[in-house]
Amino acid sequence: MKNNKIFKTIFTLPILVYTFILIVLPLLYILFLSFCTSDSYGGIIYEFTFSNYIKIFDLTYLKILFKSALIGVITTIICILISYPFALILRRKSAHIQNLVTKLIMIPFLTNSLIRTYGWIILLRKNGIINNGLIMGGLTSSPLNLMYNRFGIVVGMVYTLLPFMLLPICSSVFEINNDLIEAAKDLGAKPLQIFRKIIIPETISGVFNGSLMVFIPAIGYFFITDILGGGKIMIIGNLIKNQFLTARNWPFGSAISIFLIIITFLLVKLYKRLGGKMDDLGGF
Amino acid sequence: MKDNVIVKLENVSKKFDDKYVIKNFSLDIYEGEFITLLGSSGCGKTTVLRMISGLENVTSGKVYIDSKDVTNVDATKREVNTIFQNFALFPKMTVKENVAFGLRMKKVEEKEIEKKVSFAIDLVKLKGYENRYPHDLSGGQQQRVAIARGIVMNPKVLLLDESLCSLDLKLRKSMQIELKKLQKKLGITFIYVTHAQDEALSMSDRIAIINKGDIVQLDTPENIYNHPKNVFVADFIGEANIIPAKVIKKIDGGINVKMLENFLIDIKTEEEFEKGEDIKVVVRPEDIAVSKNELVGSIKGVIIDSTYSGNSTNLIIDIPGDFDIKVSTTDESKFRENENVYIKFDSNKIVPLRK
Numbered sequence: 001m002k003n004n005k006i007f008k009t010i011f012t013l014p015i016l017v018y019t020f021i022l023i024v025l026p027l028l029y030i031l032f033l034s035f036c037t038s039d040s041y042g043g044i045i046y047e048f049t050f051s052n053y054i055k056i057f058d059l060t061y062l063k064i065l066f067k068s069a070l071i072g073v074i075t076t077i078i079c080i081l082i083s084y085p086f087a088l089i090l091r092r093k094s095a096h097i098q099n100l101v102t103k104l105i106m107i108p109f110l111t112n113s114l115i116r117t118y119g120w121i122i123l124l125r126k127n128g129i130i131n132n133g134l135i136m137g138g139l140t141s142s143p144l145n146l147m148y149n150r151f152g153i154v155v156g157m158v159y160t161l162l163p164f165m166l167l168p169i170c171s172s173v174f175e176i177n178n179d180l181i182e183a184a185k186d187l188g189a190k191p192l193q194i195f196r197k198i199i200i201p202e203t204i205s206g207v208f209n210g211s212l213m214v215f216i217p218a219i220g221y222f223f224i225t226d227i228l229g230g231g232k233i234m235i236i237g238n239l240i241k242n243q244f245l246t247a248r249n250w251p252f253g254s255a256i257s258i259f260l261i262i263i264t265f266l267l268v269k270l271y272k273r274l275g276g277k278m279d280d281l282g283g284f
Numbered sequence: 285m286k287d288n289v290i291v292k293l294e295n296v297s298k299k300f301d302d303k304y305v306i307k308n309f310s311l312d313i314y315e316g317e318f319i320t321l322l323g324s325s326g327c328g329k330t331t332v333l334r335m336i337s338g339l340e341n342v343t344s345g346k347v348y349i350d351s352k353d354v355t356n357v358d359a360t361k362r363e364v365n366t367i368f369q370n371f372a373l374f375p376k377m378t379v380k381e382n383v384a385f386g387l388r389m390k391k392v393e394e395k396e397i398e399k400k401v402s403f404a405i406d407l408v409k410l411k412g413y414e415n416r417y418p419h420d421l422s423g424g425q426q427q428r429v430a431i432a433r434g435i436v437m438n439p440k441v442l443l444l445d446e447s448l449c450s451l452d453l454k455l456r457k458s459m460q461i462e463l464k465k466l467q468k469k470l471g472i473t474f475i476y477v478t479h480a481q482d483e484a485l486s487m488s489d490r491i492a493i494i495n496k497g498d499i500v501q502l503d504t505p506e507n508i509y510n511h512p513k514n515v516f517v518a519d520f521i522g523e524a525n526i527i528p529a530k531v532i533k534k535i536d537g538g539i540n541v542k543m544l545e546n547f548l549i550d551i552k553t554e555e556e557f558e559k560g561e562d563i564k565v566v567v568r569p570e571d572i573a574v575s576k577n578e579l580v581g582s583i584k585g586v587i588i589d590s591t592y593s594g595n596s597t598n599l600i601i602d603i604p605g606d607f608d609i610k611v612s613t614t615d616e617s618k619f620r621e622n623e624n625v626y627i628k629f630d631s632n633k634i635v636p637l638r639k
Binding site for chain 2: 193
């Protein structure tokens with residue numbers, strides 16, 4: 001038994017060292033930075049202060065936080081609205097087809113998401129495929145603004161993050177015991193009632209899981225706002241990126257990062273409180 | 285039993301992937317009776333039940349409930365309720381919410397729901413468990429919730445799909461008695477599906493034995509046990525010795541047959557058999573007398589297996605000619621293996637069968 005313990009320590013030690021150097025140390029450094037200030041040239045002044053955290057609650061930044069949250073919420077809701085019908089239809093198919101479709105959802109993930117986001121420009125721009133199609137079909141006379149606005153960003157976010165909603169909702173919908181649905185039918189429940197009373201309660205943990213996996217990236221994926229929003233709309237991700245790369249205010253950037261980590265932490269807490277399992281979150 | 289037909293199946297057929305599971309199935313079920321559809325798994329009995337509940341469409345034929353053609357009526361609207369094999373309780377709802385579910389769907393007044401639900405919960409002896417969730421309940425309690433959820437709807441017919449199978453033996457026995465009591469009390473028609481013949485025999489007013497999608501015999505438990513129509517039924521219900529025999533001659537009110545090599549016996553039967561016909565005779569183990577002393581018309585054999593089962597001893601007796609005869613005796617005398625004994629048939633309790 002003693003030997004066993006020594007072995008365990010020896011084999012897990014490298015992982016601990018790795019985690020410590022690559023994750024814990026940088027995080028501690030960011031936490032440390034967030035309590036410093038910077039001079040106008042980007043140099044760091046090592047003086048303890050809460051000013052960065054107080055600054056987050058300036059109206060300017062609160063607006064950005066609010067707009068981020070809005071994009072996050074819209075993206076999450078659209079993902080839920082797409083995923084439910086998808087999962088309910090797929091539920092009736094054979095396990096073979098379910099597997100195939102699930103794989104098809106995963107395949108685009110093997111391609112770099114930056115490249116896939118650029119792909120949307122071809123579809124959404126003024127003389128892009130969608131606008132040309134609408135004009136040719138006589139549905140509009142002048143091209144619509146489909147990108148460089150919130151619409152473009154949400155399209156990009158939904159496209160990129162949909163699988164994170166689709167997979168947990170699908171797996172929870174597939175797991176519903178068919179007898180429950182038949183029992184409800186037998187007791188006189190109509191399809192909408194079955195959905196509300198049986199399917200939603202049975203799959204709500206999948207929805208929480210998916211929402212967490214969609215909402216958090218949706219307030220952070222700055223490359224999507226950069227490419228499809230044309231830099232006009234900022235989300236938290238852009239804000240952090242700008243502090244580090246453009247404004248060169250690393251302490252403030254660090255403070256926002258810590259703030260984002262705290263939000264994530266709270267959302268995960270909420271998820272657990274609502275009965276979600278941590279294993280399901282790491283299921284990808 | 286009233287003679288009012290509550291469920292009528294008329295030439296009902298069901299095809300799954302081009303294969304008939306049920307073909308031209310007809311059955312009349314009377315109001316207030318406890319009828320069991322008995323058969324081994326895959327015989328189509330559950331499909332019949334599901335066609336009555338409406339959870340399965342019929343491929344052809346007609347289904348009537350209370351004289352109304354409901355062939356094309358959705359399960360939602362049929363006045364029957366099902367108790368599912370695994371109970372199918374809604375896991376996120378309390379006992380009370382589970383039982384109230386059907387009434388809520390029907391938009392019954394909340395006051396009325398309260399009254400009916402508490403009556404049903406009382407009836408299945410679950411008072412005090414109203415606010416528990418299904419996963420906090422034992423198998424037997426879950427079963428009761430499922431029953432309450434069905435009867436609270438006051439259905440014309442209650443369908444029970446292998447409802448006792450997932451319970452352990454002792455609980456199953458007590459639930460059998462309770463189910464039967466409940467059915468008598470409520471006067472609701474119960475259609476019970478099972479593969480367990482002991483359940484069928486102890487609870488039913490009538491049993492329909494189903495094999496390969498067909499009713500093989502439809503009768504009271506007593507008649508099915510004592511007068512099986514064919515070898516399948518005799519073998520399926522209870523223990524039986526099925527012995528090949530040959531008709532030697534017809535006699536008054538029966539036949540004289542030869543079996544177990546050279547043993548001749550007269551059998552009473554109303555059915556017609558031809559002289560020289562090869563038939564099978566069915567004898568229940570408890571209808572064979574066993575003794576250590578030779579009696580008139582007895583056959584000598586050797587006990588090759590003896591099992592004591594409390595109220596009786598089950599013996600397997602080897603008869604010359606390599607026949608193993610099952611005998612069940614309540615005789616207190618000790619029968620040991622390898623002992624010579626004599627068995628005697630009761631000519632009133634032998635059933636000759638053609639197939």
